[in-house]
Amino acid sequence: METQPSIPEDVTDLPWITNGISGATFAVSESAIIKIPLPLENCKEQLAIERQIYERLGPHPDITKLLYTHKGMIVLERLQYPLRRRLLDIREQKQLPVAQDVVRWARQTAQALQHIHSHGVMQVDIGPHNTLLDWDENAKLSDFAGSSLDGSEPMVVFIDDGFES
Template identity: 60%
Template structure:
């Protein structure tokens, strides 16, 4: 039976699952993947930060499991696909997520964010593309390449749909993170990012004026608006509000 070091030597011949700006993800087995950084110092730095963050975070039910690192590569649990793909599939079928799924996913991702923040980490690039689903439909926060650890400078930028111009990603804070959480929750319920038809310049003008999509008829509407309007002190307050929605 091959050992992990033996497998890692032939990682380039493993089936590729996905790739991003920092690295390539290969299938190691049915339950594990391995992430290899792209050539270049910045990409290696991003994956190294990701390794350090996973080691800091430890085990959490709504964060991708980390199994270790070797030769600059990290081994993670293998999940199904991004939450964004599920939302896009629903949108293509002119459907919306079921209410139970909306609240359950919202509860899971905000609990994950709460834990991340408690460990001195700012995820920075919060969005449905960095939330993965397992075979049971449970969400797992993923991809910390370039995130901020102990106030380090982020090595990655968020989507303009998730960034308030007065809260620049270069100086991540609880408020900038929760603003992005608001946009994520909006996407979870509507299947679309806020102002999906607007360009970056238009988004900046709207957000700077605190003009946001109407959330009146959304289950998570009040929570989303409070995230966008910086009315939460930390993620734990978001978690509590969502749990209260679940109870009702």
């Protein structure tokens, strides 16, 4: 079992990875990231809901793994990159994704959705930006901030970013 890496008092001293609607992620180690709330209205509450969701879901092969919590922040397994980036890279090379990969990613995403729905979670921001690929190119659902838990009103609404196929 990997020991928990040291997290500095000011998490923003860690290497920044990306920002989302409600939080920012920073690299803790080669195998872990930490997600902190943005300093905006409702972001702390959204992160608290996300933590509750990860704790409720438990480990699942098609969902990003919660490693532990740290001072109200969540530490998650570090994955390779979003499926969206992989698809854009393939398109940039003027190619199509391999059919086997597309079917595997769709199956893994469907299995993840079945699991979260069976646990009272409705993720309202589903897409290739919140589906991450692990180091073996397997899809894992991530980012439950703002999701509906037990029928609660979702706190995040996805707005189309203009991505063209």
